Amino acid sequence: MDIATLPAADGADTFCEGARLLPVHGVRGGEAYAVQDWVAEEVPVALEFNGISHAVMLATPLDLEDFALGFSLSEGILDHAHELYAVETGESELGITVRLQVSSAAFARLKQRRRTIAGRTGCGLCGTESLAHVSRELPVLADPAGPLERQAIARAMLQVQSLQTLQQATGAVHAAAWCSADGEVQWLREDVGRHNALDKLIGALANNDVDASAGFIAVTSRASFEMVQKTAMAGVPLLAAVSAPTSFAVATAERARLTLVGFARKDDLAVYSHPGRLAAAGYGAH
Structure with a gap:
Protein backbone atom coordinates (compact mmCIF):
# COMPACT_ATOMS: atom_id res chain seq x y z
CA MET A 1 0.00 0.00 0.00
CA ASP A 2 0.92 3.61 -0.49
CA ILE A 3 0.90 4.80 3.11
CA ALA A 4 -0.99 7.94 2.05
CA THR A 5 -3.96 5.73 1.10
CA LEU A 6 -3.83 3.31 4.03
CA PRO A 7 -7.39 2.12 4.75
CA ALA A 8 -8.97 2.79 8.11
CA ALA A 9 -8.69 -0.08 10.57
CA ASP A 10 -12.40 0.11 11.53
CA GLY A 11 -13.43 -2.21 8.66
CA ALA A 12 -11.12 -5.00 9.82
CA ASP A 13 -13.96 -6.69 11.72
CA THR A 14 -16.23 -6.91 8.66
CA PHE A 15 -13.82 -7.29 5.73
CA CYS A 16 -10.14 -8.10 5.35
CA GLU A 17 -8.76 -8.09 1.81
CA GLY A 18 -6.42 -11.02 1.24
CA ALA A 19 -8.04 -13.18 3.93
CA ARG A 20 -11.06 -15.42 4.42
CA LEU A 21 -13.28 -15.63 7.48
CA LEU A 22 -13.31 -19.29 8.52
CA PRO A 23 -14.58 -21.25 11.52
CA VAL A 24 -11.91 -22.05 14.10
CA HIS A 25 -12.18 -24.35 17.16
CA GLY A 26 -9.57 -24.50 19.87
CA VAL A 27 -8.58 -24.34 23.52
CA ARG A 28 -7.17 -21.27 25.24
CA GLY A 29 -6.43 -21.03 28.94
CA GLY A 30 -8.03 -24.41 29.45
CA GLU A 31 -11.33 -23.26 27.91
CA ALA A 32 -12.72 -24.50 24.62
CA TYR A 33 -13.84 -21.92 22.09
CA ALA A 34 -15.41 -21.71 18.63
CA VAL A 35 -15.05 -18.49 16.61
CA GLN A 36 -14.92 -17.05 13.10
CA ASP A 37 -11.35 -15.92 12.37
CA TRP A 38 -9.46 -14.37 9.45
CA VAL A 39 -7.12 -16.77 7.62
CA ALA A 40 -4.64 -15.46 5.03
CA GLU A 41 -5.34 -16.49 1.44
CA GLU A 42 -2.67 -18.50 -0.38
CA VAL A 134 21.47 -19.09 -8.86
CA SER A 135 23.93 -16.22 -8.40
CA ARG A 136 23.94 -13.74 -11.25
CA GLU A 137 25.68 -10.47 -11.96
CA LEU A 138 24.45 -7.70 -9.67
CA PRO A 139 24.76 -3.92 -9.87
CA VAL A 140 27.38 -2.40 -7.57
CA LEU A 141 25.41 -0.03 -5.36
CA ALA A 142 26.53 3.56 -4.93
CA ASP A 143 26.51 5.30 -1.55
CA PRO A 144 23.45 7.48 -0.81
CA ALA A 145 23.80 11.25 -0.43
CA GLY A 146 24.52 10.91 3.26
CA PRO A 147 24.85 8.18 5.90
CA LEU A 148 21.71 6.74 7.49
CA GLU A 149 21.06 7.19 11.19
CA ARG A 150 20.61 4.06 13.25
CA GLN A 151 17.42 5.56 14.68
CA ALA A 152 15.90 5.67 11.18
CA ILE A 153 15.95 1.87 11.02
CA ALA A 154 14.36 1.56 14.48
CA ARG A 155 11.66 4.07 13.49
CA ALA A 156 10.93 2.20 10.27
CA MET A 157 10.67 -1.23 11.89
CA LEU A 158 8.22 0.14 14.46
CA GLN A 159 6.07 1.70 11.73
CA VAL A 160 6.09 -1.48 9.63
CA GLN A 161 4.66 -3.46 12.54
CA SER A 162 1.80 -0.99 13.04
CA LEU A 163 0.98 -0.80 9.31
CA GLN A 164 0.69 -4.56 8.70
CA THR A 165 -3.11 -4.73 8.53
CA LEU A 166 -3.22 -8.23 7.01
CA GLN A 167 -0.70 -9.58 9.51
CA GLN A 168 -2.67 -8.08 12.39
CA ALA A 169 -5.79 -9.85 11.15
CA THR A 170 -4.23 -13.24 10.33
CA GLY A 171 -0.77 -13.57 11.90
CA ALA A 172 0.41 -15.35 8.74
CA VAL A 173 2.06 -12.88 6.37
CA HIS A 174 5.34 -11.04 5.82
CA ALA A 175 5.81 -7.40 4.91
CA ALA A 176 8.37 -5.50 2.88
CA ALA A 177 8.48 -1.72 3.14
CA TRP A 178 10.40 1.04 1.39
CA CYS A 179 11.41 3.75 3.83
CA SER A 180 12.78 7.24 3.35
CA ALA A 181 16.26 8.00 4.64
CA ASP A 182 14.77 9.34 7.88
CA GLY A 183 12.90 6.10 8.53
CA GLU A 184 9.37 6.99 7.39
CA VAL A 185 7.56 4.09 5.72
CA GLN A 186 6.33 5.27 2.31
CA TRP A 187 5.34 2.01 0.58
CA LEU A 188 4.44 -1.37 2.05
CA ARG A 189 3.32 -4.70 0.62
CA GLU A 190 2.26 -7.93 2.41
CA ASP A 191 2.22 -11.58 1.30
CA VAL A 192 2.39 -15.09 2.72
CA GLY A 193 5.79 -15.37 1.02
CA ARG A 194 8.63 -13.08 2.01
CA HIS A 195 10.05 -13.04 -1.54
CA ASN A 196 6.61 -12.23 -2.92
CA ALA A 197 6.16 -9.30 -0.53
CA LEU A 198 9.51 -7.90 -1.67
CA ASP A 199 8.69 -8.38 -5.35
CA LYS A 200 5.36 -6.61 -4.83
CA LEU A 201 7.19 -3.72 -3.18
CA ILE A 202 9.77 -3.49 -5.98
CA GLY A 203 6.96 -3.46 -8.53
CA ALA A 204 5.11 -0.72 -6.66
CA LEU A 205 8.24 1.44 -6.57
CA ALA A 206 8.80 0.95 -10.30
CA ASN A 207 5.14 1.56 -11.16
CA ASN A 208 5.24 4.86 -9.29
CA ASP A 209 8.67 6.08 -10.46
CA VAL A 210 10.12 6.10 -6.94
CA ASP A 211 13.87 6.68 -6.67
CA ALA A 212 14.49 3.50 -4.69
CA SER A 213 18.15 4.39 -4.07
CA ALA A 214 17.10 7.34 -1.88
CA GLY A 215 15.90 5.10 0.97
CA PHE A 216 16.10 1.57 2.33
CA ILE A 217 14.01 -1.58 2.58
CA ALA A 218 12.75 -3.11 5.83
CA VAL A 219 11.43 -6.70 5.94
CA THR A 220 9.75 -8.76 8.64
CA SER A 221 11.60 -11.97 7.78
CA ARG A 222 15.10 -13.36 7.77
CA ALA A 223 17.48 -12.02 5.13
CA SER A 224 18.05 -14.87 2.69
CA PHE A 225 20.27 -14.74 -0.37
CA GLU A 226 17.35 -13.97 -2.67
CA MET A 227 16.11 -11.12 -0.48
CA VAL A 228 19.54 -9.51 -0.78
CA GLN A 229 19.75 -10.20 -4.52
CA LYS A 230 16.31 -8.70 -5.19
CA THR A 231 17.12 -5.62 -3.07
CA ALA A 232 20.35 -5.08 -4.99
CA MET A 233 18.56 -5.51 -8.33
CA ALA A 234 16.14 -2.77 -7.22
CA GLY A 235 19.09 -0.41 -6.60
CA VAL A 236 18.42 -0.06 -2.86
CA PRO A 237 21.64 0.34 -0.80
CA LEU A 238 20.44 -1.06 2.56
CA LEU A 239 18.26 -4.00 3.62
CA ALA A 240 17.12 -4.24 7.25
CA ALA A 241 15.59 -7.52 8.44
CA VAL A 242 13.96 -8.34 11.75
CA SER A 243 15.70 -11.75 11.79
CA ALA A 244 19.10 -13.17 10.85
CA PRO A 245 20.81 -13.36 7.46
CA THR A 246 22.42 -16.41 5.93
CA SER A 247 26.10 -16.66 5.03
CA PHE A 248 25.25 -16.65 1.31
CA ALA A 249 23.20 -13.48 1.85
CA VAL A 250 26.16 -11.78 3.56
CA ALA A 251 28.54 -12.78 0.77
CA THR A 252 26.09 -11.48 -1.84
CA ALA A 253 25.65 -8.21 0.04
CA GLU A 254 29.42 -7.75 0.19
CA ARG A 255 29.68 -8.32 -3.55
CA ALA A 256 26.94 -5.80 -4.37
CA ARG A 257 28.15 -3.22 -1.79
CA LEU A 258 24.80 -3.49 -0.01
CA THR A 259 24.53 -2.77 3.70
CA LEU A 260 22.87 -5.77 5.32
CA VAL A 261 21.28 -5.32 8.74
CA GLY A 262 19.82 -8.17 10.79
CA PHE A 263 18.06 -8.49 14.14
CA ALA A 264 16.62 -4.98 13.71
CA ARG A 265 14.43 -4.87 16.79
CA LYS A 266 13.67 -1.69 18.76
CA ASP A 267 17.04 0.08 19.10
CA ASP A 268 19.12 -3.05 18.49
CA LEU A 269 20.63 -4.21 15.22
CA ALA A 270 23.54 -6.16 13.79
CA VAL A 271 25.38 -5.02 10.65
CA TYR A 272 26.87 -7.76 8.47
CA SER A 273 28.23 -5.83 5.49
CA HIS A 274 29.30 -2.30 4.57
CA PRO A 275 28.57 -0.68 7.96
CA GLY A 276 30.00 2.66 6.81
CA ARG A 277 26.57 3.69 5.48
CA LEU A 278 25.30 3.99 9.06
CA ALA A 279 26.19 7.20 10.88
CA ALA A 280 27.10 7.56 14.54
CA ALA A 281 27.09 3.83 15.05
CA GLY A 282 30.71 3.25 15.88
CA TYR A 283 31.28 0.94 12.92
CA GLY A 284 34.20 1.04 10.55
CA ALA A 285 33.63 0.77 6.80
CA HIS A 286 34.62 -2.43 5.00
Missing part, protein backbone atom coordinates in the same frame (compact mmCIF):
# COMPACT_ATOMS: atom_id res chain seq x y z
CA VAL A 43 -3.30 -19.39 -4.02
CA PRO A 44 -1.22 -20.59 -6.97
CA VAL A 45 -0.27 -17.63 -9.17
CA ALA A 46 1.10 -18.46 -12.61
CA LEU A 47 3.17 -15.89 -14.50
CA GLU A 48 3.02 -16.12 -18.30
CA PHE A 49 5.35 -14.09 -20.52
CA ASN A 50 4.17 -13.58 -24.10
CA GLY A 51 2.01 -16.68 -23.79
CA ILE A 52 4.73 -18.90 -22.26
CA SER A 53 4.30 -20.13 -18.68
CA HIS A 54 7.42 -19.31 -16.67
CA ALA A 55 6.73 -19.53 -12.94
CA VAL A 56 4.07 -20.66 -10.49
CA MET A 57 4.26 -19.15 -7.02
CA LEU A 58 2.03 -19.57 -3.98
CA ALA A 59 1.02 -16.04 -3.07
CA THR A 60 -1.56 -13.79 -1.47
CA PRO A 61 -3.88 -12.59 -4.28
CA LEU A 62 -3.26 -8.87 -3.72
CA ASP A 63 -1.25 -6.33 -5.74
CA LEU A 64 -0.60 -8.88 -8.48
CA GLU A 65 0.37 -6.28 -11.11
CA ASP A 66 3.03 -4.98 -8.73
CA PHE A 67 4.09 -8.58 -8.11
CA ALA A 68 4.40 -9.33 -11.83
CA LEU A 69 6.51 -6.25 -12.52
CA GLY A 70 8.65 -6.61 -9.39
CA PHE A 71 9.35 -10.29 -10.06
CA SER A 72 10.29 -9.52 -13.66
CA LEU A 73 12.71 -6.76 -12.60
CA SER A 74 14.26 -8.55 -9.62
CA GLU A 75 14.76 -11.76 -11.61
CA GLY A 76 16.48 -9.86 -14.42
CA ILE A 77 13.80 -10.64 -17.03
CA LEU A 78 13.15 -6.92 -17.52
CA ASP A 79 15.92 -4.33 -17.50
CA HIS A 80 13.41 -1.48 -17.20
CA ALA A 81 9.74 -1.17 -16.32
CA HIS A 82 8.94 0.21 -19.80
CA GLU A 83 9.76 -3.25 -21.24
CA LEU A 84 6.46 -4.43 -19.76
CA TYR A 85 3.70 -3.53 -22.23
CA ALA A 86 0.58 -4.98 -20.61
CA VAL A 87 -0.61 -7.13 -17.67
CA GLU A 88 -3.85 -9.10 -17.49
CA THR A 89 -5.08 -11.45 -14.77
CA GLY A 90 -7.51 -14.34 -15.04
CA GLU A 91 -8.95 -16.68 -12.40
CA SER A 92 -9.87 -20.35 -12.65
CA GLU A 93 -10.59 -23.21 -10.26
CA LEU A 94 -6.85 -23.94 -10.21
CA GLY A 95 -5.66 -20.44 -9.30
CA ILE A 96 -4.75 -17.14 -10.91
CA THR A 97 -2.85 -16.57 -14.14
CA VAL A 98 -1.04 -13.26 -14.69
CA ARG A 99 -0.31 -12.70 -18.38
CA LEU A 100 2.49 -10.27 -19.21
CA GLN A 101 3.32 -8.84 -22.61
CA VAL A 102 7.00 -7.90 -22.67
CA SER A 103 9.44 -6.55 -25.21
CA SER A 104 11.17 -8.92 -27.64
CA ALA A 105 14.52 -8.20 -25.93
CA ALA A 106 13.11 -9.16 -22.54
CA PHE A 107 11.52 -12.31 -23.95
CA ALA A 108 14.84 -13.28 -25.52
CA ARG A 109 16.55 -12.93 -22.13
CA LEU A 110 13.87 -15.09 -20.58
CA LYS A 111 14.29 -17.86 -23.14
CA GLN A 112 18.08 -17.75 -22.78
CA ARG A 113 17.87 -18.36 -19.06
CA ARG A 114 15.59 -21.40 -19.60
CA ARG A 115 14.37 -21.19 -16.05
CA THR A 116 11.19 -22.83 -14.77
CA ILE A 117 10.17 -22.25 -11.19
CA ALA A 118 7.63 -24.15 -9.08
CA GLY A 119 7.76 -22.16 -5.86
CA ARG A 120 6.58 -22.99 -2.38
CA THR A 121 5.34 -19.77 -0.75
CA GLY A 122 7.71 -17.53 -2.64
CA CYS A 123 10.66 -19.91 -2.86
CA GLY A 124 12.27 -18.48 -5.95
CA LEU A 125 15.07 -21.04 -6.39
CA CYS A 126 12.97 -24.19 -6.64
CA GLY A 127 13.30 -25.53 -10.16
CA THR A 128 16.41 -23.60 -11.16
CA GLU A 129 18.07 -25.71 -13.82
CA SER A 130 21.75 -25.10 -13.02
CA LEU A 131 23.97 -23.63 -10.33
CA ALA A 132 25.03 -20.90 -12.76
CA HIS A 133 21.48 -19.52 -12.64
Whole structure:
Protein backbone atom coordinates (compact mmCIF):
# COMPACT_ATOMS: atom_id res chain seq x y z
CA MET A 1 0.00 0.00 0.00
CA ASP A 2 0.92 3.61 -0.49
CA ILE A 3 0.90 4.80 3.11
CA ALA A 4 -0.99 7.94 2.05
CA THR A 5 -3.96 5.73 1.10
CA LEU A 6 -3.83 3.31 4.03
CA PRO A 7 -7.39 2.12 4.75
CA ALA A 8 -8.97 2.79 8.11
CA ALA A 9 -8.69 -0.08 10.57
CA ASP A 10 -12.40 0.11 11.53
CA GLY A 11 -13.43 -2.21 8.66
CA ALA A 12 -11.12 -5.00 9.82
CA ASP A 13 -13.96 -6.69 11.72
CA THR A 14 -16.23 -6.91 8.66
CA PHE A 15 -13.82 -7.29 5.73
CA CYS A 16 -10.14 -8.10 5.35
CA GLU A 17 -8.76 -8.09 1.81
CA GLY A 18 -6.42 -11.02 1.24
CA ALA A 19 -8.04 -13.18 3.93
CA ARG A 20 -11.06 -15.42 4.42
CA LEU A 21 -13.28 -15.63 7.48
CA LEU A 22 -13.31 -19.29 8.52
CA PRO A 23 -14.58 -21.25 11.52
CA VAL A 24 -11.91 -22.05 14.10
CA HIS A 25 -12.18 -24.35 17.16
CA GLY A 26 -9.57 -24.50 19.87
CA VAL A 27 -8.58 -24.34 23.52
CA ARG A 28 -7.17 -21.27 25.24
CA GLY A 29 -6.43 -21.03 28.94
CA GLY A 30 -8.03 -24.41 29.45
CA GLU A 31 -11.33 -23.26 27.91
CA ALA A 32 -12.72 -24.50 24.62
CA TYR A 33 -13.84 -21.92 22.09
CA ALA A 34 -15.41 -21.71 18.63
CA VAL A 35 -15.05 -18.49 16.61
CA GLN A 36 -14.92 -17.05 13.10
CA ASP A 37 -11.35 -15.92 12.37
CA TRP A 38 -9.46 -14.37 9.45
CA VAL A 39 -7.12 -16.77 7.62
CA ALA A 40 -4.64 -15.46 5.03
CA GLU A 41 -5.34 -16.49 1.44
CA GLU A 42 -2.67 -18.50 -0.38
CA VAL A 43 -3.30 -19.39 -4.02
CA PRO A 44 -1.22 -20.59 -6.97
CA VAL A 45 -0.27 -17.63 -9.17
CA ALA A 46 1.10 -18.46 -12.61
CA LEU A 47 3.17 -15.89 -14.50
CA GLU A 48 3.02 -16.12 -18.30
CA PHE A 49 5.35 -14.09 -20.52
CA ASN A 50 4.17 -13.58 -24.10
CA GLY A 51 2.01 -16.68 -23.79
CA ILE A 52 4.73 -18.90 -22.26
CA SER A 53 4.30 -20.13 -18.68
CA HIS A 54 7.42 -19.31 -16.67
CA ALA A 55 6.73 -19.53 -12.94
CA VAL A 56 4.07 -20.66 -10.49
CA MET A 57 4.26 -19.15 -7.02
CA LEU A 58 2.03 -19.57 -3.98
CA ALA A 59 1.02 -16.04 -3.07
CA THR A 60 -1.56 -13.79 -1.47
CA PRO A 61 -3.88 -12.59 -4.28
CA LEU A 62 -3.26 -8.87 -3.72
CA ASP A 63 -1.25 -6.33 -5.74
CA LEU A 64 -0.60 -8.88 -8.48
CA GLU A 65 0.37 -6.28 -11.11
CA ASP A 66 3.03 -4.98 -8.73
CA PHE A 67 4.09 -8.58 -8.11
CA ALA A 68 4.40 -9.33 -11.83
CA LEU A 69 6.51 -6.25 -12.52
CA GLY A 70 8.65 -6.61 -9.39
CA PHE A 71 9.35 -10.29 -10.06
CA SER A 72 10.29 -9.52 -13.66
CA LEU A 73 12.71 -6.76 -12.60
CA SER A 74 14.26 -8.55 -9.62
CA GLU A 75 14.76 -11.76 -11.61
CA GLY A 76 16.48 -9.86 -14.42
CA ILE A 77 13.80 -10.64 -17.03
CA LEU A 78 13.15 -6.92 -17.52
CA ASP A 79 15.92 -4.33 -17.50
CA HIS A 80 13.41 -1.48 -17.20
CA ALA A 81 9.74 -1.17 -16.32
CA HIS A 82 8.94 0.21 -19.80
CA GLU A 83 9.76 -3.25 -21.24
CA LEU A 84 6.46 -4.43 -19.76
CA TYR A 85 3.70 -3.53 -22.23
CA ALA A 86 0.58 -4.98 -20.61
CA VAL A 87 -0.61 -7.13 -17.67
CA GLU A 88 -3.85 -9.10 -17.49
CA THR A 89 -5.08 -11.45 -14.77
CA GLY A 90 -7.51 -14.34 -15.04
CA GLU A 91 -8.95 -16.68 -12.40
CA SER A 92 -9.87 -20.35 -12.65
CA GLU A 93 -10.59 -23.21 -10.26
CA LEU A 94 -6.85 -23.94 -10.21
CA GLY A 95 -5.66 -20.44 -9.30
CA ILE A 96 -4.75 -17.14 -10.91
CA THR A 97 -2.85 -16.57 -14.14
CA VAL A 98 -1.04 -13.26 -14.69
CA ARG A 99 -0.31 -12.70 -18.38
CA LEU A 100 2.49 -10.27 -19.21
CA GLN A 101 3.32 -8.84 -22.61
CA VAL A 102 7.00 -7.90 -22.67
CA SER A 103 9.44 -6.55 -25.21
CA SER A 104 11.17 -8.92 -27.64
CA ALA A 105 14.52 -8.20 -25.93
CA ALA A 106 13.11 -9.16 -22.54
CA PHE A 107 11.52 -12.31 -23.95
CA ALA A 108 14.84 -13.28 -25.52
CA ARG A 109 16.55 -12.93 -22.13
CA LEU A 110 13.87 -15.09 -20.58
CA LYS A 111 14.29 -17.86 -23.14
CA GLN A 112 18.08 -17.75 -22.78
CA ARG A 113 17.87 -18.36 -19.06
CA ARG A 114 15.59 -21.40 -19.60
CA ARG A 115 14.37 -21.19 -16.05
CA THR A 116 11.19 -22.83 -14.77
CA ILE A 117 10.17 -22.25 -11.19
CA ALA A 118 7.63 -24.15 -9.08
CA GLY A 119 7.76 -22.16 -5.86
CA ARG A 120 6.58 -22.99 -2.38
CA THR A 121 5.34 -19.77 -0.75
CA GLY A 122 7.71 -17.53 -2.64
CA CYS A 123 10.66 -19.91 -2.86
CA GLY A 124 12.27 -18.48 -5.95
CA LEU A 125 15.07 -21.04 -6.39
CA CYS A 126 12.97 -24.19 -6.64
CA GLY A 127 13.30 -25.53 -10.16
CA THR A 128 16.41 -23.60 -11.16
CA GLU A 129 18.07 -25.71 -13.82
CA SER A 130 21.75 -25.10 -13.02
CA LEU A 131 23.97 -23.63 -10.33
CA ALA A 132 25.03 -20.90 -12.76
CA HIS A 133 21.48 -19.52 -12.64
CA VAL A 134 21.47 -19.09 -8.86
CA SER A 135 23.93 -16.22 -8.40
CA ARG A 136 23.94 -13.74 -11.25
CA GLU A 137 25.68 -10.47 -11.96
CA LEU A 138 24.45 -7.70 -9.67
CA PRO A 139 24.76 -3.92 -9.87
CA VAL A 140 27.38 -2.40 -7.57
CA LEU A 141 25.41 -0.03 -5.36
CA ALA A 142 26.53 3.56 -4.93
CA ASP A 143 26.51 5.30 -1.55
CA PRO A 144 23.45 7.48 -0.81
CA ALA A 145 23.80 11.25 -0.43
CA GLY A 146 24.52 10.91 3.26
CA PRO A 147 24.85 8.18 5.90
CA LEU A 148 21.71 6.74 7.49
CA GLU A 149 21.06 7.19 11.19
CA ARG A 150 20.61 4.06 13.25
CA GLN A 151 17.42 5.56 14.68
CA ALA A 152 15.90 5.67 11.18
CA ILE A 153 15.95 1.87 11.02
CA ALA A 154 14.36 1.56 14.48
CA ARG A 155 11.66 4.07 13.49
CA ALA A 156 10.93 2.20 10.27
CA MET A 157 10.67 -1.23 11.89
CA LEU A 158 8.22 0.14 14.46
CA GLN A 159 6.07 1.70 11.73
CA VAL A 160 6.09 -1.48 9.63
CA GLN A 161 4.66 -3.46 12.54
CA SER A 162 1.80 -0.99 13.04
CA LEU A 163 0.98 -0.80 9.31
CA GLN A 164 0.69 -4.56 8.70
CA THR A 165 -3.11 -4.73 8.53
CA LEU A 166 -3.22 -8.23 7.01
CA GLN A 167 -0.70 -9.58 9.51
CA GLN A 168 -2.67 -8.08 12.39
CA ALA A 169 -5.79 -9.85 11.15
CA THR A 170 -4.23 -13.24 10.33
CA GLY A 171 -0.77 -13.57 11.90
CA ALA A 172 0.41 -15.35 8.74
CA VAL A 173 2.06 -12.88 6.37
CA HIS A 174 5.34 -11.04 5.82
CA ALA A 175 5.81 -7.40 4.91
CA ALA A 176 8.37 -5.50 2.88
CA ALA A 177 8.48 -1.72 3.14
CA TRP A 178 10.40 1.04 1.39
CA CYS A 179 11.41 3.75 3.83
CA SER A 180 12.78 7.24 3.35
CA ALA A 181 16.26 8.00 4.64
CA ASP A 182 14.77 9.34 7.88
CA GLY A 183 12.90 6.10 8.53
CA GLU A 184 9.37 6.99 7.39
CA VAL A 185 7.56 4.09 5.72
CA GLN A 186 6.33 5.27 2.31
CA TRP A 187 5.34 2.01 0.58
CA LEU A 188 4.44 -1.37 2.05
CA ARG A 189 3.32 -4.70 0.62
CA GLU A 190 2.26 -7.93 2.41
CA ASP A 191 2.22 -11.58 1.30
CA VAL A 192 2.39 -15.09 2.72
CA GLY A 193 5.79 -15.37 1.02
CA ARG A 194 8.63 -13.08 2.01
CA HIS A 195 10.05 -13.04 -1.54
CA ASN A 196 6.61 -12.23 -2.92
CA ALA A 197 6.16 -9.30 -0.53
CA LEU A 198 9.51 -7.90 -1.67
CA ASP A 199 8.69 -8.38 -5.35
CA LYS A 200 5.36 -6.61 -4.83
CA LEU A 201 7.19 -3.72 -3.18
CA ILE A 202 9.77 -3.49 -5.98
CA GLY A 203 6.96 -3.46 -8.53
CA ALA A 204 5.11 -0.72 -6.66
CA LEU A 205 8.24 1.44 -6.57
CA ALA A 206 8.80 0.95 -10.30
CA ASN A 207 5.14 1.56 -11.16
CA ASN A 208 5.24 4.86 -9.29
CA ASP A 209 8.67 6.08 -10.46
CA VAL A 210 10.12 6.10 -6.94
CA ASP A 211 13.87 6.68 -6.67
CA ALA A 212 14.49 3.50 -4.69
CA SER A 213 18.15 4.39 -4.07
CA ALA A 214 17.10 7.34 -1.88
CA GLY A 215 15.90 5.10 0.97
CA PHE A 216 16.10 1.57 2.33
CA ILE A 217 14.01 -1.58 2.58
CA ALA A 218 12.75 -3.11 5.83
CA VAL A 219 11.43 -6.70 5.94
CA THR A 220 9.75 -8.76 8.64
CA SER A 221 11.60 -11.97 7.78
CA ARG A 222 15.10 -13.36 7.77
CA ALA A 223 17.48 -12.02 5.13
CA SER A 224 18.05 -14.87 2.69
CA PHE A 225 20.27 -14.74 -0.37
CA GLU A 226 17.35 -13.97 -2.67
CA MET A 227 16.11 -11.12 -0.48
CA VAL A 228 19.54 -9.51 -0.78
CA GLN A 229 19.75 -10.20 -4.52
CA LYS A 230 16.31 -8.70 -5.19
CA THR A 231 17.12 -5.62 -3.07
CA ALA A 232 20.35 -5.08 -4.99
CA MET A 233 18.56 -5.51 -8.33
CA ALA A 234 16.14 -2.77 -7.22
CA GLY A 235 19.09 -0.41 -6.60
CA VAL A 236 18.42 -0.06 -2.86
CA PRO A 237 21.64 0.34 -0.80
CA LEU A 238 20.44 -1.06 2.56
CA LEU A 239 18.26 -4.00 3.62
CA ALA A 240 17.12 -4.24 7.25
CA ALA A 241 15.59 -7.52 8.44
CA VAL A 242 13.96 -8.34 11.75
CA SER A 243 15.70 -11.75 11.79
CA ALA A 244 19.10 -13.17 10.85
CA PRO A 245 20.81 -13.36 7.46
CA THR A 246 22.42 -16.41 5.93
CA SER A 247 26.10 -16.66 5.03
CA PHE A 248 25.25 -16.65 1.31
CA ALA A 249 23.20 -13.48 1.85
CA VAL A 250 26.16 -11.78 3.56
CA ALA A 251 28.54 -12.78 0.77
CA THR A 252 26.09 -11.48 -1.84
CA ALA A 253 25.65 -8.21 0.04
CA GLU A 254 29.42 -7.75 0.19
CA ARG A 255 29.68 -8.32 -3.55
CA ALA A 256 26.94 -5.80 -4.37
CA ARG A 257 28.15 -3.22 -1.79
CA LEU A 258 24.80 -3.49 -0.01
CA THR A 259 24.53 -2.77 3.70
CA LEU A 260 22.87 -5.77 5.32
CA VAL A 261 21.28 -5.32 8.74
CA GLY A 262 19.82 -8.17 10.79
CA PHE A 263 18.06 -8.49 14.14
CA ALA A 264 16.62 -4.98 13.71
CA ARG A 265 14.43 -4.87 16.79
CA LYS A 266 13.67 -1.69 18.76
CA ASP A 267 17.04 0.08 19.10
CA ASP A 268 19.12 -3.05 18.49
CA LEU A 269 20.63 -4.21 15.22
CA ALA A 270 23.54 -6.16 13.79
CA VAL A 271 25.38 -5.02 10.65
CA TYR A 272 26.87 -7.76 8.47
CA SER A 273 28.23 -5.83 5.49
CA HIS A 274 29.30 -2.30 4.57
CA PRO A 275 28.57 -0.68 7.96
CA GLY A 276 30.00 2.66 6.81
CA ARG A 277 26.57 3.69 5.48
CA LEU A 278 25.30 3.99 9.06
CA ALA A 279 26.19 7.20 10.88
CA ALA A 280 27.10 7.56 14.54
CA ALA A 281 27.09 3.83 15.05
CA GLY A 282 30.71 3.25 15.88
CA TYR A 283 31.28 0.94 12.92
CA GLY A 284 34.20 1.04 10.55
CA ALA A 285 33.63 0.77 6.80
CA HIS A 286 34.62 -2.43 5.00
